[in-house]
Amino acid sequence: MLGLAAEVAFWLFLSLLPLVAVAGLIAAKLTVGHDAAVGSWLGAVPPSTRALVRRELAQLAASSGRTVGPVGTLIFVWLASSGIHSLFDAFDAMTNRERSWTRKRVTALGSCVLLALGGAALALLMRGVVWTRALLDLADTPVPETIGAAARLAAGGVLVLAVVASLYAIGIPKPSWRGRVLPILPGAVLATLLQAVLAFGYSLVIRMTGDGSAYLAGLATIGVTMTVVYLAVLSILLGVAVNEWWRIWRRARRSVAPATAPTAPTARAA
Template sequence: MRRLHILKLAGWKRRFSRAGAWSKDVLVCLDRTRVLGLAAETAFWLFLSLVPLAAVAGLLAGRFSTNNWSAVVQLLSPLPAAARQLVSAELINLATWNQGSVGVGSTAVFIWLASSGVHSIFDSLEIGTGISRPWWKKRLLAIGMCIVLPVAVALLASLGPALQGAMGGLGRWIPPLRATEAPTLASRLLRFCVSAGIVLAYVCALYRVGIPPRARRGVPILPGALLAVALEILFGFAYAFYIAKAGDGGAYLAGLAVIGVTMIGLYLFTAALLVGAVVNRKLARGVETCPGAAARSRMDD
């Protein structure tokens, strides 16, 4: 009996040792591929294109579902309230597009500026793989994603009433989902799972489009995407908690403070995205985990 207990402890010790070595390799790869620095650079470009990106998403969403315009801002829920208020104010100004105030030329400018942020994400993902594609190809892919984005947001905007109706129908057989004036725990959990699923699909699409085809061979996508979404949710709650406890929130409504708060939120989002990409390469068999680090060292030499 004692020998069996010792064997079990030895087995658990080996598992913990392998998990520790695996985690150490991931941390070393994060350092060699300069993930934190790339996240800062990408956050800067994402901030410059944040309002245009939200504008592109809001144009068709507001066109097809004006009663659910707030769904566009809900996509930015990982960001602090001050950042969401900034984007929301710009989207309200863009609501005049329904009366023809925003023309085709302005829409094209919005798409071009918004694609810069998506393009920067592609650049960061490529650096981690050591394989790069032509600039024009990445720009076209980024523009394509920005064009598809309004359609997805329009569907998401119409999802609110549809989800409410579905919950009302399910409430006949599942009492916790029954529609009430105040949202129940089950209804909140269902909405959270649906939102997390949408974010997961978006991250998987980013990995699929943003990583070159040669670098995707034998590399899984879903594990890193799940980790990225989990980190984004964790970072979002932790950052919101920090801001709430650091002050009453009024100090973050000033112009420069909003910029800083928003950029940190984008930095955390991008860091989670890049960490998920590194973990995917670590889980792949026969694939170099940190090819970007070797390529950069050769360039430095």
């Protein structure tokens, strides 16, 4: 599992740039002009980086979209799908099942669209939080910051859980036609909890880099990001292993239950 996680993390790290570019196009259109939403995303980064990202988001949202044509968009999606494709290869290796390259590539392309929609949903979620707070302020109904943070954390956790569960449902190969119903929720919950811990640790480490040397901060960010990507992939693969163990345990339990069932007493001869 460790070797598979390292291989997938390598391809995912190479796919981060096109994947973030596609998600950035959507996020820029949905969050520009809402400083509170953008600030909640960039709360862990240094102020200078935060200002740079704000300017880039404003310029990207102001563009008409003609600079990135359909061909460029398809290339970005194709490159981003390479990391998802490698993740599906790892799913095949862990479940001892094989699918064709074409099928996995088409599924990876669809998963990239799913991730882009997840990014759009997250952006809409942040805008909804901002609008809700604005309405409560107009109604003179103060909301404690802890309640708002807990609501954002819960909504984000549910969204991540839905994305991970969808990734399992799409990417894990089915064992047979009769056994197409696979357990997904146990591994998805475990992967979501582990990724929440990773997200907290990542933001904490990035915040500790401070506004020192840009060169050292850039190297630290790259190193931490590569480590977090590896650990995130490991958490996803661990969730796949949990789902596979759960499926085998349920199948063994069903096969043992009829054999251990008590037999009906036979009538005595008169």
